Amino acid sequence: MHELSIAISIVDIASRQAEAASAMSVSRVELDIGTMSGIEYESLKFALSVAVKDSILEGTEFRINRVEPLCECLSCTHLFIPNGLFGQCPECGEKNTSLIRGKELQIKSLLVEQKE
Amino acid sequence: MCDTCGCGQEGNPVKISRPGETDHHHDHPHDHDHDHSHDHDHTHDHTHGHHHDHDDHVHGTTQRLIKLEEDILGKNNLLASRNSGYFEAKGIVALNLMSSPGSGKTTLLERTIQALEGKRKVAVIEGDQQTLNDAERIDRTGAPVVQVNTGNGCHLDAEMIRQALKTLEPEEGSILFIENVGNLVCPSLFELGERNRIVIISVTEGEDKPVKYPTMFQHADVCIINKTDLLPYVDFDVTKAISYAQSVNPALTFMELSAKTGEGVEDWIQWILDLQ
Ligand SMILES: Nc1nc2c(ncn2[C@@H]2O[C@H](COP(=O)(O)OP(=O)(O)OP(=O)(O)O)[C@@H](O)[C@H]2O)c(=O)[nH]1
Ligand SMILES: [Mg+2]
Ligand SMILES: [Zn+2]
Numbered sequence: 341m342h343e344l345s346i347a348i349s350i351v352d353i354a355s356r357q358a359e360a361a362s363a364m365s366v367s368r369v370e371l372d373i374g375t376m377s378g379i380e381y382e383s384l385k386f387a388l389s390v391a392v393k394d395s396i397l398e399g400t401e402f403r404i405n406r407v408e409p410l411c412e413c414l415s416c417t418h419l420f421i422p423n424g425l426f427g428q429c430p431e432c433g434e435k436n437t438s439l440i441r442g443k444e445l446q447i448k449s450l451l452v453e454q455k456e
Numbered sequence: 457m458c459d460t461c462g463c464g465q466e467g468n469p470v471k472i473s474r475p476g477e478t479d480h481h482h483d484h485p486h487d488h489d490h491d492h493s494h495d496h497d498h499t500h501d502h503t504h505g506h507h508h509d510h511d512d513h514v515h516g517t518t519q520r521l522i523k524l525e526e527d528i529l530g531k532n533n534l535l536a537s538r539n540s541g542y543f544e545a546k547g548i549v550a551l552n553l554m555s556s557p558g559s560g561k562t563t564l565l566e567r568t569i570q571a572l573e574g575k576r577k578v579a580v581i582e583g584d585q586q587t588l589n590d591a592e593r594i595d596r597t598g599a600p601v602v603q604v605n606t607g608n609g610c611h612l613d614a615e616m617i618r619q620a621l622k623t624l625e626p627e628e629g630s631i632l633f634i635e636n637v638g639n640l641v642c643p644s645l646f647e648l649g650e651r652n653r654i655v656i657i658s659v660t661e662g663e664d665k666p667v668k669y670p671t672m673f674q675h676a677d678v679c680i681i682n683k684t685d686l687l688p689y690v691d692f693d694v695t696k697a698i699s700y701a702q703s704v705n706p707a708l709t710f711m712e713l714s715a716k717t718g719e720g721v722e723d724w725i726q727w728i729l730d731l732q
């Protein structure tokens with residue numbers, strides 16, 4: 341279950357940031373997770389609930405944005421949403437396309453509580 | 457309105473760039489409002505600076521939004537690029553071999569090591585959750601080997617490789633084979649610093665593996681179809697498997713072989729000898 345490694349990294353990164361900001365607590369962490377990133381959303385949610393134990397992120401809301409895929413044709417630069425898998429360019433038929441969205445594995449932001 | 461992606465807006469050229477991934481910059485000829493790609497709508501610039509809501513908020517504190525845009529795998533990627541620098545400095549070519557459990561990674565390595573004898577120095581890192589079995593098999597060939605046991609972990613990561621290298625100390629100019637944990641999903645997410653990725657499927661598996669596990673095939677350079685000696689006894693359609701794999705990654709190089717009988721292995725050996 342690589343989702344657990346991913347969850348542990350998320351907790352590590354976010355805890356470090358919260359500490360750097362002298363946060364008392366973290367109310368929300370926002371993540372961008374692409375549907376092509378190889379992550380199962382349900383597994384990630386479960387893994388996060390395990391990974392936050394005894395960290396400043398216990399009780400934090402995780403907002404997971406599902407980023408849908410977007411392809412660019414390497415021949416005619418047309419942008420299209422791949423049909424299921426990485427597909428062929430619907431404009432020119434080129435098979436060589438690059439996935440420019442959908443592989444995100446990113447912490448977007450943290451909403452922290454600080455002393456006034 | 458753009459029919460192709462149905463995103464509903466057209467106008468000025470937009471620059472789509474992925475934060476955290478500096479190697480992809482795309483200027484696009486037509487505009488897209490890609491907010492539709494998130495499963496719930498929200499603005500990204502929350503103004504929660506001083507938001508006094510007595511229900512979910514304690515007096516004497518203030519909320520602050522910290523924008524991060526940090527790659528979750530950033531740390532692993534950093535360590536991987538350090539490994540890759542180490543390999544480069546020592547003239548080592550690292551190959552990451554991945555497959556489902558039992559597709560024949562260790563058997564292929566045993567044969568490869570024999571075939572490279574006298575031609576290239578080799579070293580091996582074996583990744584398995586438990587046991588020293590595979591390392592022992594490699595040890596019998598005479599090649600230097602270390603085993604990484606990942607416990608519950610279903611993949612190798614760059615830090616494990618860094619640690620393994622301290623023990624292994626591969627010779628300059630050698631080919632370093634890294635046998636990843638048998639798993640077609642997780643290992644593909646974790647860069648190790650390797651030069652190339654090799655994915656192995658065997659003819660006893662379904663030919664639709666590439667479309668069921670696209671991430672693995674998408675990131676591979678070579679796809680080996682193993683156990684071809686069994687083709688007369690199974691329904692596996694090689695052409696179909698290749699076209700599935702190509703639909704995911706048109707740049708893949710294919711090799712069909714039997715690690716058991718040695719048939720077809722010479723192409724693989726030649727591919728290795730041509731590296732560097
Ligand atoms: N018939 C046939 N059997 C093979 C071939 N290659 C491997 N095998 C058999 O497949 C089984 C698994 O092979 P391994 O080399 O251990 O597979 P692996 O990918 O290293 O397995 P894990 O490390 O457990 O993931 C063994 O019984 C091998 O003898 C082949 O080309 N033909
Ligand atoms: Mg093995
Ligand atoms: Zn996993």
Ligand SMILES: [Zn+2]
Pocket residue numbers: 341342343609610611642643
């Ligand atoms: Zn894993």
Ligand SMILES: [Zn+2]
Pocket residue numbers: 413414415416417418429430431432433434
């Ligand atoms: Zn095109």
Ligand SMILES: [Zn+2]
Pocket residue numbers: 419420458459460461462463487488
């Ligand atoms: Zn469009």
